[in-house]
Amino acid sequence: MTVFYILLAIAIVLSAVFISVNSPNRPILSITLKGLASISILLMGVYAAFHTGIIGTTAGFLLLVGLGFCVLGDVVLALMDFNLPEKKYNIINCGEMSFFLAQIAFIVAMAFLMDGNALGISISCLFGIIMVGVIYLMQKPLKLDYSKSTAMTLIYTFGLSTSLAMSLANAIIAGFNTMSIILFVGLILFFLSDLILSNIYFKENSKHSLYYPNLILYYSAIILIAASLICG
Numbered sequence: 001m002t003v004f005y006i007l008l009a010i011a012i013v014l015s016a017v018f019i020s021v022n023s024p025n026r027p028i029l030s031i032t033l034k035g036l037a038s039i040s041i042l043l044m045g046v047y048a049a050f051h052t053g054i055i056g057t058t059a060g061f062l063l064l065v066g067l068g069f070c071v072l073g074d075v076v077l078a079l080m081d082f083n084l085p086e087k088k089y090n091i092i093n094c095g096e097m098s099f100f101l102a103q104i105a106f107i108v109a110m111a112f113l114m115d116g117n118a119l120g121i122s123i124s125c126l127f128g129i130i131m132v133g134v135i136y137l138m139q140k141p142l143k144l145d146y147s148k149s150t151a152m153t154l155i156y157t158f159g160l161s162t163s164l165a166m167s168l169a170n171a172i173i174a175g176f177n178t179m180s181i182i183l184f185v186g187l188i189l190f191f192l193s194d195l196i197l198s199n200i201y202f203k204e205n206s207k208h209s210l211y212y213p214n215l216i217l218y219y220s221a222i223i224l225i226a227a228s229l230i231c232g
Contacts, residue, residue, distance in 0.1 A: 004051060004230055007044040008223070014040045015219040021087040022211060027081035030033055034078050037219065038071040045226030054232030059112040063229060072096030080179040080201075089148035090138035096149065096156040103159035106225075110183070113174065120169030125209055128162030153198075164191045179231035186224030193217035 018033035045067050046055075054060030077095035084091070107124075114120050135157045139146060146153045167187040172179035196214040200206045 011040040026221040048229035059109040062109035066102040069102035103163040124165035126156040128166040131161035182228040189221035
């Protein structure tokens with residue numbers, strides 16, 4: 001466990017450093033630190049999965065796959081700092097696709113953790129569908145413009161919302177054991193971080209200061225998801 005705690009500390013420190021110095025005026029430094037932070041979290045998760053042996057299960061393997069897609073999405077979205085307005089929606093769409101695949105991996109992983117509980121899976125998917133409608137209808141009231149990213153944003157919304165609901169269903173079925181609680185809290189933070197991110201990417205004249213709560217919530221989320229593997 002000592003190695004795990006060392007890796008956890010490194011992941012937290014690197015994430016904090018990146019969040020502190022992140023600036024659109026220093027894109028190369030930002031993308032480098034972002035990559036280091038994300039990879040350190042993935043490595044922590046890999047160590048935890050091998051330490052507990054959960055890597056040998058479908059659920060454990062897929063949680064790691066999901067974290068891998070998060071790293072990929074991080075790198076893609078970091079390209080936004082290079083001020084490429086003509087590529088904005090292409091970058092967002094590719095980033096959202098990476099994170100959608102991450103959520104699909106999390107969903108399937110939790111389905112295995114729930115032993116395929118049909119009621120839990122069905123209700124989670126229904127919640128995902130409802131949230132797609134809510135997010136679409138709230139564009140104008142919230143003064144958001146998804147523009148060329150409308151379809152991908154709604155697809156991602158379904159994945160993220162379903163994943164969040166699945167984490168609650170999994171926690172209930174598992175009797176709120178340590179791993180299920182950590183996953184649930186992690187996905188709540190993931191969901192909240194993306195609500196803020198939508199205001200950054202899709203609202204005109206958004207404030208750069210919004211990046212700080214967004215990044216704090218996001219990195220806390222993936223650190224918790226990776227850390228949950230030590231309880232597997």
